[in-house]
Amino acid sequence: MGKPDVDYSIYLVTDSTEAILGKRDLGKVVEQALEGGVTLVQYRDKTSDTGHLIYTARTLHRACKARNIPLIINDRVDVALEIDCEGVHLGQDDMDIASARRLLGPSKIIGATVSTLSQARIAVDRGADYLGIGTLYATSTKKNTKEIIGINGIRKILHFLSVQEDAAAREIKTVCIGGINASNLQLIKHQLYAPDPFSQRGITKTIDGVAIVSAIMGSLTPKASSEHLTHLFHTPPPFSTILSPSPSSSSSSSPYTNKPTPTPTTLLPSILSVPTHNPLSHNMTNLVVQNFAASIALSIGASPIMSTNGLEASDLANLHGGLVINMGTATPEALHNHRLAIRAYNGVGGPIVLDPVGAGATGARREALGFLVASGWFSVVKGNESEILAVAQASGLSFTSSYSSGSRISGGGGGGGGQQRGVDSGSSSLSLLEKAYIVKKIASRERNVVLMTGAVDVLSDGHTTYAVRNGHAYLGMITGSGCTLGTTISAYLAAARMDRKVRRQSDINTVLSTILHYEIAAERAASLSSVHGPGTFVPAFIDALYQLRVEAVRYADAERGAGDDDADGDIETYADEGCKAGVRRYPGTKPSLWLEAMRVEPLNSIPDAGLLHEEVGLTDMDREIAYEVKTDADADADADMEGEDVPEAEKYY
Numbered sequence: 106m107g108k109p110d111v112d113y114s115i116y117l118v119t120d121s122t123e124a125i126l127g128k129r130d131l132g133k134v135v136e137q138a139l140e141g142g143v144t145l146v147q148y149r150d151k152t153s154d155t156g157h158l159i160y161t162a163r164t165l166h167r168a169c170k171a172r173n174i175p176l177i178i179n180d181r182v183d184v185a186l187e188i189d190c191e192g193v194h195l196g197q198d199d200m201d202i203a204s205a206r207r208l209l210g211p212s213k214i215i216g217a218t219v220s221t222l223s224q225a226r227i228a229v230d231r232g233a234d235y236l237g238i239g240t241l242y243a244t245s246t247k248k249n250t251k252e253i254i255g256i257n258g259i260r261k262i263l264h265f266l267s268v269q270e271d272a273a274a275r276e277i278k279t280v281c282i283g284g285i286n287a288s289n290l291q292l293i294k295h296q297l298y299a300p301d302p303f304s305q306r307g308i309t310k311t312i313d314g315v316a317i318v319s320a321i322m323g324s325l326t327p328k329a330s331s332e333h334l335t336h337l338f339h340t341p342p343p344f345s346t347i348l349s350p351s352p353s354s355s356s357s358s359s360p361y362t363n364k365p366t367p368t369p370t371t372l373l374p375s376i377l378s379v380p381t382h383n384p385l386s387h388n389m390t391n392l393v394v395q396n397f398a399a400s401i402a403l404s405i406g407a408s409p410i411m412s413t414n415g416l417e418a419s420d421l422a423n424l425h426g427g428l429v430i431n432m433g434t435a436t437p438e439a440l441h442n443h444r445l446a447i448r449a450y451n452g453v454g455g456p457i458v459l460d461p462v463g464a465g466a467t468g469a470r471r472e473a474l475g476f477l478v479a480s481g482w483f484s485v486v487k488g489n490e491s492e493i494l495a496v497a498q499a500s501g502l503s504f505t506s507s508y509s510s511g512s513r514i515s516g517g518g519g520g521g522g523g524q525q526r527g528v529d530s531g532s533s534s535l536s537l538l539e540k541a542y543i544v545k546k547i548a549s550r551e552r553n554v555v556l557m558t559g560a561v562d563v564l565s566d567g568h569t570t571y572a573v574r575n576g577h578a579y580l581g582m583i584t585g586s587g588c589t590l591g592t593t594i595s596a597y598l599a600a601a602r603m604d605r606k607v608r609r610q611s612d613i614n615t616v617l618s619t620i621l622h623y624e625i626a627a628e629r630a631a632s633l634s635s636v637h638g639p640g641t642f643v644p645a646f647i648d649a650l651y652q653l654r655v656e657a658v659r660y661a662d663a664e665r666g667a668g669d670d671d672a673d674g675d676i677e678t679y680a681d682e683g684c685k686a687g688v689r690r691y692p693g694t695k696p697s698l699w700l701e702a703m704r705v706e707p708l709n710s711i712p713d714a715g716l717l718h719e720e721v722g723l724t725d726m727d728r729e730i731a732y733e734v735k736t737d738a739d740a741d742a743d744a745d746m747e748g749e750d751v752p753e754a755e756k757y758y
């Protein structure tokens with residue numbers, strides 16, 4: 106008999122312990138899970154005696170066979186042989202795979218738990234059919250152990266397998282395990298489905314399924330929980346419905362291929378969408394820029410709210426606005442609120458901009474970044490050079506400075522410019538193409554837009570990369586210009602999602618429009634004779650942001666009217682208060698569009714600068730991210746299944 110074709114997608118691993126199963130009957134719970142659609146079952150019982158194991162395994166096998174679902178036995182090859190089920194799963198301390206294969210024969214499924222690259226390599230060599238990679242997140246049963254490898258640990262093993270010479274390694278099936286439940290399944294799948302940023306062939310090795318323990322075994326309604334998890338596995342997360350490119354976007358039908366170089370005409374709709382839709386701009390930002398950010402939001406035509414209370418985030422997320430998470434002055438309590446907000450916006454697909462202010466400066470900030478990155482998905486991550494290097498590290502990539510004779514720089518305090526001190530950009534020793542290479546790699550891994558600001562801004566969505574040379578040095582001399590750019594981007598993204606015309610546009614073009622509005626306004630303000638330095642620049646800059654928005658509306662109206670007999674005239678705004686500016690037409694010249702001042706360079710060929718590496722071992726940052734700290738909401742959701750929270754949670758309360 107040949108090996109069965111296995112669907113690994115929702116792989117139930119049983120748990121008979123009282124803390125998870127309670128007083129319920131294991132067989133009945135598994136029956137319900139099978140009804141709910143689990144695709145593979147592993148009977149795992151570390152304590153019962155052999156007679157009980159065989160009896161229970163037979164019962165489970167009957168239920169599985171009735172639905173044509175394979176049954177795998179954990180550890181006990183003898184039990185699998187006795188009941189003649191479909192296979193075994195072996196941990197690192199169990200019988201070795203080659204011996205099990207000799208006993209079971211070629212037609213049985215053998216799976217192996219791996220948490221390191223070498224374990225993965227050995228398991229493939231010894232003939233495993235699938236790898237259970239983990240532990241992904243700490244749970245009550247697996248806490249502070251070295252096997253907890255987080256999302257970056259899983260990424261490293263998938264990458265390692267995908268670059269092996271042998272097809273056996275490249276093609277082996279994989280599931281991840283550890284702390285997976287309904288609240289994180291879609292995010293995990295999304296994160297692991299990213300194209301490998303180091304793959305020459307653009308191939309993606311991703312997980313074939315998720316192993317679920319307590320989210321089903323501890324559920325009071327195992328059938329409904331299994332149905333829900335199955336649905337989640339096969340459905341893109343809400344935030345990905347209007348999103349940055351997916352690995353399959355090389356197909357010719359993709360809206361992201363052959364993207365034309367943006368022109369003023371192509372960018373105008375997103376510039377107009379903010380004053381048209383007056384989106385909510387939800388700021389969870391630092392103490393320094395609260396007032397400035399609110400004024401900037403108003404000046405571009407958005408409606409700001411400065412709210413740091415995570416408990417109102419889900420109400421706000423339902424108002425179709427954009428969220429900016431700025432960790433400039435974040436405290437442990439603030440991070441907890443940020444996490445609530447990130448989950449609320451991810452849950453409804455609302456855009457989030459992450460601004461990891463000062464992330465390269467201190468260990469606490471790097472930890473905070475790890476915490477935020479583990480909390481959800483961000484549409485855009487923006488920061489100056491040091492901050493983006495810290496983001497690379499949080500994404501599981503290590504940075505080698507070509508300016509420090511190949512030495513590894515830890516903690517993102519790099520950028521050739523060395524350790525970040527304050528939150529400002531500091532000097533850079535990276536070339537434009539090196540910056541482009543870094544932002545492109547991170548964006549491709551995270552499947553979002555990454556923006557590195559500075560005198561020249563570099564942004565990428567992993568496919569398209571631009572350098573923007575607009576702006577003015579005064580922006581670098583005032584506090585909060587980066588932070589308020591983040592506010593502006595989040596409002597633009599929200600408006601784009603509310604606008605039917607702009608909705609199909611990729612996020613990178615919306616971000617580009619935002620930068621141009623912001624930086625051309627800075628140029629205009631700085632050129633005024635009344636502006637003598639950064640102090641007089643700030644109010645002039647707010648004015649200019651407002652004027653450009655009004656002029657864009659005016660221009661668009663004039664364009665629309667151009668076809669009318671009486672419309673080819675000079676125009677003037679008549680009602681520019683509120684969000685909509687109107688026009689009055691006069692005979693004469695048509696206004697020109699300030700977007701003509703854009704200085705954008707598409708970076709089509711970015712050489713491999715060799716600065717980022719997929720580290721072989723886990724870094725401290727990877728481990729930090731592995732501890733998915735649970736919120737109260739998670740604790741409720743997990744209620745009877747996880748027992749207690751991970752100890753790291755205490756750090757943030």
Ligand SMILES: Nc1ncnc2c1ncn2[C@@H]1O[C@H](COP(=O)(O)OP(=O)(O)OP(=O)(O)O)[C@@H](O)[C@H]1O
Pocket residue numbers: 462488489490528529530558559560561562575576577578579580581583584585586587588589590623624
């Ligand atoms: N020398 C410069 N010339 C032109 N534009 C600049 C210059 N320096 C900064 N900018 C612009 O200022 C904005 C903020 O970038 P910057 O890198 O200074 O952010 P930041 O360090 O995060 O700021 P902050 O922490 O004060 O909010 C961007 O739009 C960037 O293009």
Ligand SMILES: Cc1ncsc1CCO
Pocket residue numbers: 391392393394433434462528584585586588
């Ligand atoms: C100066 C400063 N310190 C923390 S946040 C902030 C504002 C600019 O990012």
